[in-house]
Amino acid sequence: MDARDLGRSVKWVTSFRMVGAARVLRSVRSAWRNRRLDAAGLPRPGAERARVPGAAVEARPLPGGGVIRFARSSLLVRVAAGGAVFCGWDGAGPQPSYALAGAVPEVDDRVVLEPDTDGGWRVVSERLLVVVSRHGAVEVRTPGGVVLRRDQPPRWWEPVEVAAGEGGPRWMQRAEVPPDARHFGLGGRSAGPRLRDGVYRLWNTDPGGSFQPGDDPLYLTMPVQLVVADAGTHLVFHDNSFDGRVSLWEGEEGAGSGHDRPGRSEIRMEGGPLRYWVLVGTPARVLRNWAVLTGGAALPPAWALGHHHSRWGFGGAEEVRRVVAGYRERGLPLSAVHLDIDHYRGHRVFTVDREHFPDLPGLARELGESGVRLVSIVDPGIKAEPGLAVYDGGLAVDAFVRDPRGEPVRGEVWSGESVYPDFTDPLVREWWGGLYAERLAEGFSGFWHDMNEPVSFSAFGDQSLPRSARHVLEGRGGDHREAHNVYGLLMTRAAYEGLRVLRPAERPFLFSRSGWAGMQRYGGTWSGDVATGWPGLRASLALVLGLGLCGVPYSGPDIGGFTGSPSPELYLRWFQLGSFLPLFRTHSAISTGRREPWEFGPEVLEHAGTALRERQRLLPYWMTLAQLARRTGAPYVRPLWWRAPEDRALRDCEDAFLLGDSLLVAPVLEQGTDRRAVRLPRGCWYDTATGRLHEGPGQVLLDAPLSRIPVLARAGAVLPVAAPDGSVELEVWTPAPGRTGGGVLIGEDGVVTRFTSRRRDQTVRVEQEGAAEVAYPVRVRG
Structure with a gap:
């Protein structure tokens, strides 16, 4: 047993209470089974x-x-x-x-x-x-x-x-x-x-x-x-x-x-x-x-750019109603609620626990009337249980990964001993995509894929399928050594293609914990189970920036961290960062405290509400960034060196980022901070809270009270934002003297409208490309 195996064993012991003694014992059996299969089914090492x-x-x-x-x-x-x-x-x-x-x-x-x-x-x-x-x-x-x-x-x-x-x-x-x-x-x-x-x-x-x-x-x-x-x-x-x-x-x-x-x-x-x-x-x-x-990034539906609330352990429909009502009563915007594996019957995928969720379609309709969608978790492991419709259907079409002996590979996940679809087979992808009809009928509007590395609980060795497991690989044939890293990618492909058939008039909403190069064609991802703590907060930003530079622009962390109970300060700082990341979602484990903003006291509620309303106000800008990501490959969230890679100081800056080309966001990543240094790219930048103008390149010290994090706007930027009545207006940040600026608006319809801002003396003028007059209200700031 190597150091990695020892570390995993320690984690299993510490989580014994949560997973249960029976599952721990089955994970030991699964690990030995994988080892035996690989010993017999893989080439033996030699000279x-x-x-x-x-x-x-x-x-x-x-x-x-x-x-x-x-x-x-x-x-x-x-x-x-x-x-x-x-x-x-x-x-x-x-x-x-x-x-x-x-x-x-x-x-x-x-x-x-x-x-x-x-x-x-x-x-x-x-x-x-x-x-x-x-x-x-x-x-x-x-x-x-x-x-x-x-x-x-x-x-x-x-x-x-x-x-x-x-x-x-x-x-x-x-x-x-x-x-x-x-x-x-x-x-x-x-x-x-x-x-x-x-x-x-x-x-x-x-x-x-x-x-x-x-x-x-x-x-x-x-x-x-x-x-x-x-x-x-x-x-x-x-x-x-x-x-x-x-x-x-x-x-x-x-x-x-x-x-x-x-x-x-x-x-x-x-x-x-x-x-x-x-x-x-x-x-x-x-x-x-x-x-x-x-491939271009999948364009998320507009509602997916809002705030999502999730947890493992809602318990039932009444708790979901209570949470949604809490947002509504406090005037807090909410776009979606995510249901984890506890809404399934015994954790079996594509089922529903009717005792705790007796009428999911009715709940979805009820929430939909207030603009809130339901999102379902989907795991690839299918409980090996005769009589279970998904299992029997998979056997009928020979859908499951097999071991070298020709038997379906069995692994251990939340539902118990399970089998795994072979997504490297086009016919299996088509079968799996059709299964989402059940989820749509239950009222779900989007899906998040979990456990699709794929995971099989194992006390030692790889926590996955045996490397000797056989895959179709589009007819070429091969084993899990080649298929493992693309498993999550192909699961998401199967779902995306199935949803395009089932609901051709709607853009699928998918994000997946695992994937590979090209996964942006089908959806986004999220951080996975980041630990609660200030280091986890910093890691959240690192993950989003790094994935964007690999071509996956839509991602975000579990706000507050997946494990543990964050302090009010940590929760708020995480929430403020999350409000400027593409996937804006709170989420936590079943054993942790709640993640609703009002659970952390009136001060946190007030400041989290401010962040939520600012996210809502910037939704036209977010849709524009989503459209640009699809068309140009540019991530929504960009490192500070994006437009000036020759600036070596910016290359080493990891605690701030650009949101598109117009905004610079400097989150608070350390406890007890109320001021922080911000390194600026070249150009002029306005502090959006104070209106003060700063010139880069260089470093400035900005206030960062608990109520907000520093956000700066590029001088001359034309930002499409939501007006109080829900229509679009243009927020224009005054260009520097003698300079011009601009911006772009791309709505859900894909129509591109470009703007130019000019400053002459003390007058700021905005022009719309191809039009004699600007078609939107203009508000000048700075």
Whole structure:
């Protein structure tokens, strides 16, 4: 038993009371069963032979690049029309891929493959230059020749005597980046968003209980790195879903006798193809091209941009009514209530506990009359119980993941011994998508996917399915080593496609605890079970920023933390931060205290109400950001360096963020704070509370009383906001003298309206693109 197993065992012991003795014992049995299956069903480790590409032999031009053959390997390099570079070793091509959206981008026909001076080759395009050395190192350079990234020749380890198992040999590749570079991404990481020196595992994992900053890995990992340096920004995506590790070392300028030490990274994968994409440009261009490659973000329905209230343990319909009435009586906006597994009959998915929720459709209609929707949790594990409709239906269509013996794999989750749909099978995805008809009939308007790493409670070893479990993988066949990381992605795909069939006139609302590259096509995510405490509050922001830079713009934390009971101050500061994040949701475990704002005293209620009403006022701006995320790939929540990646001080700033291009939000992340330093990007910024103007770049000290967190508006910004009567008006922040500003409004209908603000002397004028007059009321501030 290793240290990770020991830590999980300790968590199981501490949570013994909550999960129950019987479940703990079944988790031990499940762990031993998985170990036996893997011992019999996976290739046994043995002697390995290392391989490197060797010397370059020849090259064959192809549209967009070409194939370079080495003594012991080959490399395909192609440049897409948008500038994205694809590199595939040993015959690996862009497809099949779960990350890509549809067809592979067309290649740039103007690209030229030509010999290089050292016996290597050059792939020359208008936007970048790819240089392949004679031993297989790959450099991506700017057109001017500045190196953005240098990937060293890869190394493979292949079995000597035992035939290679499915997925191919394990491999490793090292890379160098400029000394000033900073790394971001790799999915949902609780430390950051800037990724320090360390090792980051690529294996979607339920940490058990709750997590703190530094716990790694978590529920949603991606082999996506965004690298920001003076020379430029680039994104690298290794399209491989196997278990792996990324090691990072920051560089240093002037290290050792005045020489620079480059930043370094190393990726090691336990199998699968060695293929990757590199996208270069400004952060905005890189994320736009990433969205083209992997798909635009699903557009949430307008109500999903409001406030959501959730908990595990409502108990019944009357408690839901009481909570909703509490919001209404206090004049607090509320968009949705989420029901956790306790509303199911014995935790069985796609059922209802009729004793405590005797008329769910009636409850949904009742809440809907006041503008509140019901959202249902959905877990993938199906109780292995003959007579249960979902279980019997799955057996009838051969829907479940099987072990090497051909039997359905069994795991342990909340409902007991369960089986798992194989979402890598198109027919199973279609069957699963149809099951949401039951949820819609019960009155639910949205869905959150949980436990879909997937989880099987296990006292030791992986808390998941055995790695030897068999998957269809679109007909190719394979095992759980390849399917594990894409399981949550494909579950959400199945639900999204099913809901589009069941309710074609409505935009599906889905968010999922686990996923992979490209999951934004189907919905968003949330933090998972973040621990209550000030460190958990800081981790909440890190997760949202990091996921946005991986192309997943819609996410948010459990406000107040999943475990424990927050102090009034911590709850309020978390609530204030959450009101400026895309998914604005309170949530907690069954064993914790309540999360309604009025449970924390009149002062917290007053200030939380202010945050709620400001969220409601900004809903037109939120819808605009959602539309922009879908169209451009730009996340709603952006790091301060978004428009100025060359500002090194901003690259290291992790306690504030941009909401779109117009607002800068500086949450309070430390106890007892009533003033805080805020680093400003270049330009002029108004404190929205005081109206005072500050000029960046630089640092300012701002008041942060318990009643609010600092929020600044960019001078010249034109913000679409909700007027008191619910219509849209424009809030214009006075441009600096001699400067212009602007903004955009995109409503639910998708119509784009652009505005320009101008200042002449003491007069501010707003113009609407394509119109003689502005069609909305204008209110000037600053």
